[in-house]
Amino acid sequence: TSNTSKAKTKGQGAATSVSIQLDKDDFKQAVIRNLHRTLGTDENKANKHAWWKATSAAMQELVFERLRTTQKTHYLNDTRAVHYFSAEFLMGRLLSNNMHNFELFDTAKRALKELGVDLVDMLEEEPDMALGNGGLGRLAACFIDSLATMEFPAIGYGIHYEHGLFRQEIRNGAQIERPDSWRDYGNPWEICRPESIQQISLYGYVETKYDEDGKIHKEWHPGSIVTGVPWDIPIVGYGGKTVNVLRLWQSQSSEYFNWDVFNAGGYVDAQRENVESETISKVLYPNDETEAGKELRLIQQYFFSACSLKDIIRRYKRVHGDDWSRFAEQVVIQLNDTHPAIAIPELMRILVDRAELSWNVAWEICTQTFAYTNHTLLPEALEKWPVRMIGKILPRHLEIIYEINHRFMAEVDAKWPGNNEIKAKLSIIEESNEKMVRMGNLSVVGSFAVNGVAEIHSALVKSQLFPEFNELYPGKLTNVTNGITPRRWLKACNPSLSALITKKIGGDWILNLDKLDDLSAFASNKTFQNQFMKVKQQNKLALAEEIKKLTGIIVDPKAIFDIQIKRLHEYKRQHLNLLHILALYRRLLQDPDYDMHPRVFIFGAKAAPGYALAKTIIYAINVVADKINNDSRVNEKLKVVFLPNYRVSLAEKMIPAADVSQQISTAGKEASGTGNMKLALNGAITIGTLDGANIEIAEEVGEDNIFIFGLTVDEVNETLSAGYNPYDYYYSNEELKATIDWLDSDYFTPGNPHALSSLKHSLLEGGDPYLVLADFEDYCKANLALDLAYRDKSKWAKMAILNTAKMGKFTSDRSIKDYVERIWKLDSCQVK
Numbered sequence: 001t002s003n004t005s006k007a008k009t010k011g012q013g014a015a016t017s018v019s020i021q022l023d024k025d026d027f028k029q030a031v032i033r034n035l036h037r038t039l040g041t042d043e044n045k046a047n048k049h050a051w052w053k054a055t056s057a058a059m060q061e062l063v064f065e066r067l068r069t070t071q072k073t074h075y076l077n078d079t080r081a082v083h084y085f086s087a088e089f090l091m092g093r094l095l096s097n098n099m100h101n102f103e104l105f106d107t108a109k110r111a112l113k114e115l116g117v118d119l120v121d122m123l124e125e126e127p128d129m130a131l132g133n134g135g136l137g138r139l140a141a142c143f144i145d146s147l148a149t150m151e152f153p154a155i156g157y158g159i160h161y162e163h164g165l166f167r168q169e170i171r172n173g174a175q176i177e178r179p180d181s182w183r184d185y186g187n188p189w190e191i192c193r194p195e196s197i198q199q200i201s202l203y204g205y206v207e208t209k210y211d212e213d214g215k216i217h218k219e220w221h222p223g224s225i226v227t228g229v230p231w232d233i234p235i236v237g238y239g240g241k242t243v244n245v246l247r248l249w250q251s252q253s254s255e256y257f258n259w260d261v262f263n264a265g266g267y268v269d270a271q272r273e274n275v276e277s278e279t280i281s282k283v284l285y286p287n288d289e290t291e292a293g294k295e296l297r298l299i300q301q302y303f304f305s306a307c308s309l310k311d312i313i314r315r316y317k318r319v320h321g322d323d324w325s326r327f328a329e330q331v332v333i334q335l336n337d338t339h340p341a342i343a344i345p346e347l348m349r350i351l352v353d354r355a356e357l358s359w360n361v362a363w364e365i366c367t368q369t370f371a372y373t374n375h376t377l378l379p380e381a382l383e384k385w386p387v388r389m390i391g392k393i394l395p396r397h398l399e400i401i402y403e404i405n406h407r408f409m410a411e412v413d414a415k416w417p418g419n420n421e422i423k424a425k426l427s428i429i430e431e432s433n434e435k436m437v438r439m440g441n442l443s444v445v446g447s448f449a450v451n452g453v454a455e456i457h458s459a460l461v462k463s464q465l466f467p468e469f470n471e472l473y474p475g476k477l478t479n480v481t482n483g484i485t486p487r488r489w490l491k492a493c494n495p496s497l498s499a500l501i502t503k504k505i506g507g508d509w510i511l512n513l514d515k516l517d518d519l520s521a522f523a524s525n526k527t528f529q530n531q532f533m534k535v536k537q538q539n540k541l542a543l544a545e546e547i548k549k550l551t552g553i554i555v556d557p558k559a560i561f562d563i564q565i566k567r568l569h570e571y572k573r574q575h576l577n578l579l580h581i582l583a584l585y586r587r588l589l590q591d592p593d594y595d596m597h598p599r600v601f602i603f604g605a606k607a608a609p610g611y612a613l614a615k616t617i618i619y620a621i622n623v624v625a626d627k628i629n630n631d632s633r634v635n636e637k638l639k640v641v642f643l644p645n646y647r648v649s650l651a652e653k654m655i656p657a658a659d660v661s662q663q664i665s666t667a668g669k670e671a672s673g674t675g676n677m678k679l680a681l682n683g684a685i686t687i688g689t690l691d692g693a694n695i696e697i698a699e700e701v702g703e704d705n706i707f708i709f710g711l712t713v714d715e716v717n718e719t720l721s722a723g724y725n726p727y728d729y730y731y732s733n734e735e736l737k738a739t740i741d742w743l744d745s746d747y748f749t750p751g752n753p754h755a756l757s758s759l760k761h762s763l764l765e766g767g768d769p770y771l772v773l774a775d776f777e778d779y780c781k782a783n784l785a786l787d788l789a790y791r792d793k794s795k796w797a798k799m800a801i802l803n804t805a806k807m808g809k810f811t812s813d814r815s816i817k818d819y820v821e822r823i824w825k826l827d828s829c830q831v832k
């Protein structure tokens with residue numbers, strides 16, 4: 001293309017930069033050319049949206065160039081690659097990210113300015129690509145960024161949902177869900193690849209045949225066939241050298257097939273129950289941490305897993321033909337939780353039924369190919385599918401699962417002869433009233449590596465979730481602590497802090513986050529403290545304006561900005577935060593001179609639409625906010641803000657402005673958390689429990705630079721087994737009792753005194769399963785300490801700097817390095 005023929009070698013910058021670069025005038029021309037030729041409009045007519053599209057198209061020209069080179073290089077080198085199977089990729093916006101990763105952001109900004117367009121303002125035109133619920137989906141997005149940055153051959157496989165996670169509106173304090181339509185006006189980043197369409201089967205029955213030698217052969221006669229259309233999203237690594245692909249499957253009906261069935265008449269009734277092909281990729285299930293158990297969900301999982309496997313096998317066969325012996329050398333598949341675990345029996349089916357390999361050879365290939373990441377210990381999140389349902393949708397897979405289990409049970413019996421209790425526990429089939437397939441057990445049995453996502457979590461996976469598996473397969477269970485990409489979560493979202501850091505210690509931190517530790521030397525330096533806190537102050541000012549724009553609430557940028565952003569869940573304990581806010585409110589009412597630094601509590605959270613108590617907590621936050629913000633007796637010191645529709649692009653505005661990071665889950669429940677890392681990286685101080693990656697953050701920053709409170713995992717277990725009674729705390733802490741009772745009055749919900757009763761109920765009669773009451777007092781103490789610390793400006797600045805300085809461990813580059821060295825065994829492949 002013309003822009004590459006005008007390529008210039010970039011003089012400055014890291015040796016990591018790609019040589020194809022544009023200067024400001026090239027960039028202007030590329031945007032204008034795309035405005036004319038791609039958008040069919042011109043400078044005078046173009047609105048913000050058209051400018052965004054033209055700019056994206058200009059970027060996409062560069063992206064394509066590197067994509068081609070990358071794919072050619074990977075093909076010629078016949079590289080081993082990781083295939084990251086994930087039902088969710090929470091990408092957010094891509095234009096700014098791609099500019100940053102091509103190191104073109106400043107060039108683009110200047111070019112657009114000359115065209116009369118403000119880049120930062122224009123970026124708001126891009127809808128978030130919200131094809132995920134929360135941490136798990138965002139982790140996948142950070143991982144594919146790091147994989148491309150570190151030049152590892154990798155492909156992400158997922159679902160091309162028409163509607164991503166719902167858009168949240170707040171009406172009269174309550175959450176309303178609205179459909180998300182991220183592609184309504186076209187997505188400039190995706191490319192449809194009709195040449196790589198796949199077809200997959202569903203329903204039907206299995207025929208058992210015998211050949212001349214009496215050998216058994218299974219033939220699946222499907223009841224319907226679905227077409228998978230791949231959409232590729234290029235993933236630009238930092239430095240712009242490697243551009244990998246995220247391949248997302250869209251479902252389509254395969255008309256000719258379904259017509260036959262339709263004409264057969266007798267099958268019409270059976271067909272009626274079947275899921276319509278197009279609905280498979282229609283919508284992302286909005287549940288995090290609760291498994292929906294719906295037929296359509298299982299079909300989604302099989303649909304994308306089977307399409308992806310076929311895609312991998314097609315590519316493998318192009319080089320190796322029918323020689324399966326090198327498959328596991330070339331292909332490693334990482335299962336992002338159990339959502340794609342049905343890929344295990346699917347690969348067995350292909351190898352045994354289609355390639356006609358022996359079971360043992362097939363099983364060896366399979367178990368050398370798959371690795372599985374566990375993201376939760378919560379029982380309600382562990383996927384189980386009714387045997388009956390799998391039998392209906394995937395009859396041959398059910399047989400294969402039974403065969404896998406049969407052989408596995410023999411292994412268990414060899415290890416623990418005659419021990420039926422262990423067998424019942426480890427069996428892939430749960431022999432309950434309604435028989436279930438346990439996808440976690442299937443994943444452990446079918447993988448060569450299983451990892452948790454933070455040290456404590458992985459220890460609990462070994463000791464609590466899968467202890468017998470750990471005995472049976474020593475070394476299979478391991479840890480890879482999560483990480484986040486510093487490109488999006490510092491460089492792009494916090495340009496002022498990035499510039500300050502780079503000025504102080506150079507720009508190497510972007511690719512080597514451990515370098516941030518060089519800032520430690522300046523943590524006590526008054527000048528640097530002032531510079532650091534000035535950036536924070538500017539970011540707070542910007543967020544204050546955003547808050548006003550989004551909610552009308554006016555907040556004081558000098559107040560402590562205290563932020564809790566994450567999905568709404570009881571175990572994450574937003575209601576613990578709320579009870580403490582009520583306690584502060586009450587103290588201020590009882591003593592107008594109550595001494596506290598002004599503080600703004602800011603929340604962002606979506607509740608799963610069917611999770612009633614989570615929705616009540618959102619409602620509670622909003623009604624309490626409304627009361628406090630309009631109470632002139634306290635609102636100089638206390639404000640509460642619930643920002644609607646929390647999502648990646650909103651997180652990017654909130655995180656740089658945070659003074660305090662709330663990470664207050666019940667110990668043992670949050671597998672890792674990743675928001676904790678993003679906030680600390682941007683200089684927020686954590687108030688948190690010893691849970692998930694908080695523990696490792698505390699180790700890195702040191703106990704002076706974090707506010708730890710609450711029960712530990714062991715203490716939680718002891719408290720529960722001693723017969724935890726929340727009333728003991730309720731009656732012994734006057735303030736706690738008063739705040740809980742307050743929620744159940746009509747003070748916050750005039751005319752509707754019991755609107756929040758279910759919240760009180762869950763904390764008392766409900767048994768308080770997440771020990772909110774047990775941790776309340778210590779949480780209040782930690783908050784007091786935090787308040788005091790903030791008043792010492794220099795002390796706080798030092799803490800904030802050290803938090804940024806000590807986050808090196810939590811780059812997703814390090815996570816990927818761990819996966820590569822310990823699990824995937826990949827070589828990087830430099831793309832020239």
Ligand code: F55
Binds near residue numbers: 376672
């Ligand atoms: C989505 C769908 C289902 Cl069916 C179940 C869970 C989810 C989901 O979104 N889980 C999730 O986000 N888990 C989180 O994963 C993060 C990345 O590993 C962890 O940091 C976090 O602790 C964990 O809750």
